[in-house]
Amino acid sequence: MTRLLDRVEALRARITRACEAAGRDPGAVELLPVSKRQPLELIGEAAALGFTRFGENYVQEGADKAKARPDLDFTLLGPLQRNKAKPALEAFAEIQTVDRVELAQRLGRLAEQLGLHRGIWIQMDLWHEASKVGGCAEADLPDLLEAIQAAPRLDLKGLMAIPPPEDANAFAQFAGLRDALEQRLGRSLRLSMGMSGDLETAIAAGSDQIRIGTAFFGERQN
Numbered sequence: 750m751t752r753l754l755d756r757v758e759a760l761r762a763r764i765t766r767a768c769e770a771a772g773r774d775p776g777a778v779e780l781l782p783v784s785k786r787q788p789l790e791l792i793g794e795a796a797a798l799g800f801t802r803f804g805e806n807y808v809q810e811g812a813d814k815a816k817a818r819p820d821l822d823f824t825l826l827g828p829l830q831r832n833k834a835k836p837a838l839e840a841f842a843e844i845q846t847v848d849r850v851e852l853a854q855r856l857g858r859l860a861e862q863l864g865l866h867r868g869i870w871i872q873m874d875l876w877h878e879a880s881k882v883g884g885c886a887e888a889d890l891p892d893l894l895e896a897i898q899a900a901p902r903l904d905l906k907g908l909m910a911i912p913p914p915e916d917a918n919a920f921a922q923f924a925g926l927r928d929a930l931e932q933r934l935g936r937s938l939r940l941s942m943g944m945s946g947d948l949e950t951a952i953a954a955g956s957d958q959i960r961i962g963t964a965f966f967g968e969r970q971n
C-alpha cells in the first residue's frame with residue numbers, strides 16, 4: 750500500500766505542477782489509472798485510495814477483472830476487433846478505441862440487443878501511426894461520427910489519441926481538432942491524451958483525462 754500511495758502522491762504533485770504551469774485547475778484533469786498486466790491486488794489497493802475507474806487493454810483480461818470487481822468501472826483502451834465487440838460491451842462501461850464505422854455500427858446494434866448503454870470515445874490518428882496503435886484518420890471522421898450518432902445506446906464522451914511522444918505540436922493539433930468539433934456539434938467533448946511519460950505536455954495542451962500506467966502502478970508484469 751505504501752509504495753502505491755507514494756507513487757500516487759508523486760503523480761498528483763506532477764499533475765498539480767503541470768496544471769499550475771498551464772494556469773489550469775488540477776481538479777479538471779481526470780487521472781485514469783491503467784491497470785493492464787497489473788494484478789487484482791494492486792487494483793484493490795488503488796480502490797482503497799478512492800479510485801473507481803480503471804483502464805485495461807485486453808478484452809479477456811478486463812472482463813476477468815470486471816467480474817472479480819463488479820464494484821469498479823473498467824474502460825477499454827486497447828484495439829478492439831469486431832469479433833470481441835460483445836464481450837467488450839458486457840465488460841466495459843466505456844470503450845475508448847472506436848475508430849471505424851463498421852465497429853461503431855456493430856457496437857450500436859449489440860448494445861441495442863443487450864439492452865446496454867455505453868460511453869464511447871473516438872480514437873483519432875492524425876499522424877499516420879494507425880498501423881501501430883489504430884485510430885481514425887481525420888478524413889474518415891464525419892462518417893464515424895454519423896455512425897455513432899445513429900446508435901442511441903452509444904454515448905459519445907470525447908476523443909482519445911496517442912500522439913507521438915515529445916511532440917508538443919501534435920498534442921496541440923489534436924486539441925485543436927477537438928475544439929473545432931465541439932464548435933461544429935455544439936456540445937462539449939472530452940480529450941483523453943497523455944501517459945506516464947508525457948502527461949505534462951498533454952496537460953499544457955488541454956487534456957481532460959490522462960491515462961497513467963507505470964507511473965501509477967509501477968512496471969507491468971509480462
Ligand SMILES: *Cc1c(COP(=O)(O)O)cnc(C)c1O
Nearest residue numbers: 783826944945946960961962963
Ligand atoms: C498502456 C497504455 C497507457 C498507459 O501507459 P503508461 O506509459 O504505462 O502510462 C495509456 N494509454 C494507452 C492507450 C495504453 O495502451
